[in-house]
Each structure stands twice: as C-alpha cells, then as structure tokens.
Amino acid sequence: MVQRYVMSIDQGTTSTRCILFDARGRLVSVVQREHHQHFPRPGWVEHDATEIWRNVTRIVPDALAQAGVGAGQVVGLGIANQRETTVLWDRRTGAPVSRAIVWQDTRTDQMIEYLSREPAAKRVRELCGLPLTTYFSAPKIRWLLQSTPGLQERAERGEVLFGTIESWLIWNLTGGLHVTDVTNASRTMLMNLRTLSWDNELLEFFDIPRAMLPEIRSSTEVYGTTTTVVPGIRIAAALGDQQAALFGQTCFAPGEAKCTYGTGSFLLLNTGQNLVLSKHGMLTTVGFKIGDEPAVYALEGSIAVTGSLVQWFRDGLELISSAPEIETLARTVEDNGGCYIVPAFSGLFAPHWHSEARGVIAGLTSYITKGHLARAVLEATGWQTREVVDAMNADSGLALSTLKVDGGMTADNLLMQFIADVLDVPVVRPMVAETVSLGAAYAAGLSVGYWPDLEGLRRNWHRAGQWLPAMAPSRRDTEYAQWRQAVELTFGWMRPSTNTARPPRTDLIEVILDDHRQIEHLLRELRNEDADRTSLLAELSAVLTAHFTATERILHKRVGIDVTALSEEDLEDAVNAHIRDEERLLLNELRRSLSPSDRTALGRAFRHLSS
Ligand SMILES: Nc1ncnc2c1ncn2[C@@H]1O[C@H](COP(=O)(O)OP(=O)(O)O)[C@@H](O)[C@H]1O
Numbered sequence: 001m002v003q004r005y006v007m008s009i010d011q012g013t014t015s016t017r018c019i020l021f022d023a024r025g026r027l028v029s030v031v032q033r034e035h036h037q038h039f040p041r042p043g044w045v046e047h048d049a050t051e052i053w054r055n056v057t058r059i060v061p062d063a064l065a066q067a068g069v070g071a072g073q074v075v076g077l078g079i080a081n082q083r084e085t086t087v088l089w090d091r092r093t094g095a096p097v098s099r100a101i102v103w104q105d106t107r108t109d110q111m112i113e114y115l116s117r118e119p120a121a122k123r124v125r126e127l128c129g130l131p132l133t134t135y136f137s138a139p140k141i142r143w144l145l146q147s148t149p150g151l152q153e154r155a156e157r158g159e160v161l162f163g164t165i166e167s168w169l170i171w172n173l174t175g176g177l178h179v180t181d182v183t184n185a186s187r188t189m190l191m192n193l194r195t196l197s198w199d200n201e202l203l204e205f206f207d208i209p210r211a212m213l214p215e216i217r218s219s220t221e222v223y224g225t226t227t228t229v230v231p232g233i234r235i236a237a238a239l240g241d242q243q244a245a246l247f248g249q250t251c252f253a254p255g256e257a258k259c260t261y262g263t264g265s266f267l268l269l270n271t272g273q274n275l276v277l278s279k280h281g282m283l284t285t286v287g288f289k290i291g292d293e294p295a296v297y298a299l300e301g302s303i304a305v306t307g308s309l310v311q312w313f314r315d316g317l318e319l320i321s322s323a324p325e326i327e328t329l330a331r332t333v334e335d336n337g338g339c340y341i342v343p344a345f346s347g348l349f350a351p352h353w354h355s356e357a358r359g360v361i362a363g364l365t366s367y368i369t370k371g372h373l374a375r376a377v378l379e380a381t382g383w384q385t386r387e388v389v390d391a392m393n394a395d396s397g398l399a400l401s402t403l404k405v406d407g408g409m410t411a412d413n414l415l416m417q418f419i420a421d422v423l424d425v426p427v428v429r430p431m432v433a434e435t436v437s438l439g440a441a442y443a444a445g446l447s448v449g450y451w452p453d454l455e456g457l458r459r460n461w462h463r464a465g466q467w468l469p470a471m472a473p474s475r476r477d478t479e480y481a482q483w484r485q486a487v488e489l490t491f492g493w494m495r496p497s498t499n500t501a502r503p504p505r506t507d508l509i510e511v512i513l514d515d516h517r518q519i520e521h522l523l524r525e526l527r528n529e530d531a532d533r534t535s536l537l538a539e540l541s542a543v544l545t546a547h548f549t550a551t552e553r554i555l556h557k558r559v560g561i562d563v564t565a566l567s568e569e570d571l572e573d574a575v576n577a578h579i580r581d582e583e584r585l586l587l588n589e590l591r592r593s594l595s596p597s598d599r600t601a602l603g604r605a606f607r608h609l610s611s
C-alpha cells in the first residue's frame, strides 16, 4: 500500500521548517532554512518576505526528496507562522511594497501613545481582546500606509494587500488566493473576537481600508491547492505558530495549557468557547476553529524576549559561541550572585505591556562573573514565566497544576529545572519537540480525514522529560521579590522627558508630535499641587505661542487660541481639542500630500520657529 503523509510548514521568526509526518505523528523528514534579520534602526525589526517565500520554494521539494515521497502521497499541507508580522504587497505584481515589519518592532510606540488618548481607545480591547501596543499588526499597517506616499489610496482601491505570513504564503502557493485563518486574524487588532469578522469600528480607529484585508476562514479547511513549487497539494490548515503548538500539545480541552520557549515564549491556556477578557495583562485570542465548529478561545501570556536573550549573549556580547553553551557556563557558578537581567528589548509584554520599558542588568558588583550573567539570562526566562502564570491563575481563578513545554530552549535542563522551581509545579516535555509543526500537521490531517478525531491525536502524546520543583519556598519568595524590583527599574526609560540622547528630529509630522507631547507633559505637571506653577505656566505659554506661530506660518492654518486671554481650564480644553484635531485630520492629510523631502524641509522650518 502506498504510504501517505502530512506536510507542515513552520514559518518562524528566525527560520522556516518543512516537515513530513506519518500517521503516528512521527517525523519522516525535516528541512530548515534561516532568513536574515534586519535591524535598520534601534527598535526596528524587519524581514524580507520575498526571501521567506524563496526559502519555502526550496525546503518543500527538499523535504519530499529527503523522504523519497511524491506530491501525490501528501494528503494535505498545514501552515503555522510567526504571528502579527505584517506584509503589504501589490495585488498585480505580487511584489512586497517594503520589508515586512516583524512582531518585535517598536517603531509605532509614538503612534500608540497618541492613539491611546483617543476616546475610542478603550473600546479596542473589548472588541479584539488585545491591549493597544506596538506588538500587533494594525499599527504596523497604519505606519506603512502613512509613511509611503500614495499607499493609502492604493490600499483603498484594493491594489495593495495586507497579510500576515500564512496569508502571504497561501497567496504565493496558490497564485493569488487572499485568505487568512481566525487565529492569525485575531492578532491583527482588526478582528471582532465575537463575530470573527473584520470590525468596522476597529478599521475606522486605525484608518485601515477593508479592501486590503484577506478573507477570514477557519483554521482547518481546504483553502485551495498549490499551483506552484510542488503543484497539487491541498492547503488544509493554517494557524498562528503558538496556537499550532497548543494544538500539537493536544491542549484541546478547557484548562489545558502549554508554553513554547523559542525566540520569545508564549503561554496559552485553552478556555473553550468561553471568551475570557483578562484583568491581569493576558491577551484573549482565538485558540483554533475546526471547520464549522464554534471557535475555541485561549488566554495568552506573551513574553517577547527569552531565546533571543541567549542569542544576544552569544552574538551581541560574544560570551558563548553556541546557545547550548549557556547552560555549561551557568553551571560554573552556584547561583546568580545577586544579578538580574530584565530583557525589555521590545518594551515589556505580558503581563506589564510597557512599550517604553528598556532592559536593565541589576545587582552588579565586582563579584559578578560571566557565569553569573549566564545564570541571570536563563533565570530571566523563568521569572518572566512566573509573572505570566501568576496573572493567568488570577484570571482563570485556577492554579496551574502542570506546565507542558516545547521549543528550542527546552533542550536546556538547568532552565527547565529552574522553571519548575519558580512555578512550584511539574514541567513536562513531549517526545516530539517540534510541536508547532506537529500542530499544523494535526490540523491539516484532521481537515482531510487523515486522522479521524482529536482523541486519536491525544494518544500520540508521550512524555519525554519531566522536572519536579525542588526550590525552598523562602528562597523562591526572596528572589522573586528581587526580580520584581529589577522589573520596576525598566519602566519609563523611553519617555520623551528622559530621552535626552536622541538627536532633534526633522520630519514635520514627528516635530509636531514632539511638540504635542511636550505640551501635554507641561499640562500634566501643572496638575501636580507641589509644582512650581509660576514657572510652569510661563514655560507652557512660551511653548504654546511658539507652536501656534509655527502652525500658522508653516502650515498656513489659523489656530485661534489666545494663550494670554483664556482661563487655565479653558486653555487646557482648547489645547487638547487642537491636538486631537491636528493628529486626527491635519497630520493624516500631510502624510498623504507631502513628499519625504518636503516633510524634512518643513519639519526643519517648523522646529526653528517652535523651539
Ligand atoms: N540549550 C539552549 N539553552 C538555552 N536556549 C537555547 C538552547 N538552544 C536553543 N536556545 C534558544 O532557543 C531559540 C530557538 O528555539 P526555536 O524553538 O527554534 O525558536 P523559533 O521557533 O522562535 O525560531 C533561540 O533563541 C536559542 O537562543
């Protein structure tokens, strides 16, 4: 009898894997390729979507060749992908309009700051389950539409399309099918979690044209058939990679949870058909949706930096030459020597959601060696997990009893033991560590009837490793308190008032936004009863007069606020209305109408008058 297999593509942050699985969920072949990480400015992270596609065109035939399998033996393909990462491409040529903006990228932090002051901002979380931060796709789309002249209009005409990576790959594999699955759509900030469709209020809030969005489908269904690379394979499932890991760990029932330790780490708890809105900094997201069945929701604790801290230790500090060496180095010392590393490289994600936070190394003394630093690197992953589990327990009202883990970092025994110690629960790892790929394969196999039901898949789960808690409670409590103290130190690092190192900006939009933030800062200070009001009022008056003069002379727009004639309260109202109108209407108009060189020239002139 001809053997049949399921194929999965796991398009991750650092690499893309193609794996063939047999009916018992065993790996038959694995091919992997890394792609470049682009860091063009501090806080910016980009991928070349064309390079990712090219890698897919290579690994798919290679995985078949390695196993000696023909396309006809593949019952279906499941795709799992890094989530949120935003690709915009031309509908006609299929070419990306720019590099993809990666989920870790923080360039939209200022945009988030002003959007969060909009009255409608409080609706965002209610509608899509996500906090308003740089992490998700909508601000990234907004940024691309604003920063490229003419792109907004082209998007409105449906000439430019948006997709997360699975959408981009399906488009290319099928020669033009524009779809996404609910799990990926739930990470855009544009999907209504209850209706599972694009939400008008959210589209309006982010000013994103509906015409550029893909059709939302379930996670397991046949979307289409490949027409290129290896033609004739049914694309039968797509899930965000962390949801795929939830599926691969067979967390099918409410109350089951897993944490995947890769570049970042992501703890997901299945909450069934119950959509739980977190009060403690978790996200609400779609876990999976099998065909026509109702969606299964999940609570998620996303940690931005875990494995990537090990990479930084290796590539940035060059203290080790391979990731596994971190464990050897950490074992050269007994403990962390009082040193803590809080890796807020992309701000802090769950449960804090501080976009302006930046990393710290705390507790340094001359006693500290690179061994202690290595321990602090690994412990950072443990403590971040602890914070997320505490928040998850508080939201669900239940105490997690075991943690199922997977991902590259689970090869580290010292780390796994530390996680069991700080959580005070057993940590278990399954036989198949490639849980993301397995989950995508399970979903595809289920979709085409290769596997009959979820119970059959559960039987494939076998424990390969277990770590039991062994830390004394008093030590755990003391060290956790120190960790939390170190976390506090990261907050507020990038606020405009403390960021003196940055050169003055010249882009007109940024210059105006900087002025607005300074004005708001002064208004806030005035509310402080202990402040020196006389000098603050004088400063505010000078800043406002200069800003309004620049607005009238450079933008030829009458402001009509008499700074000297209004009471303090009326002045505050009038200034807030001015800021709101300008940011909502005028700045968008300027973004559309001005060329980059005009924006720089006018920005310089504006700054000259307003400072
Ligand atoms: N033995 C180890 N100890 C600690 N971290 C490790 C170890 N091996 C790999 N890593 C980290 O795990 C990450 C790779 O895991 P993987 O699951 O492949 O990530 P992703 O899917 O996000 O690309 C890297 O960031 C690497 O630094």
Ligand SMILES: O=P(O)(O)OC[C@H](O)CO
Residues within 6 Å of the ligand: 011, 012, 013, 014, 081, 082, 083, 084, 103, 240, 241, 242, 262, 263, 264
């Ligand atoms: O590609 P990974 O494994 O780093 O996962 C990235 C997440 O999907 C980001 O939300």
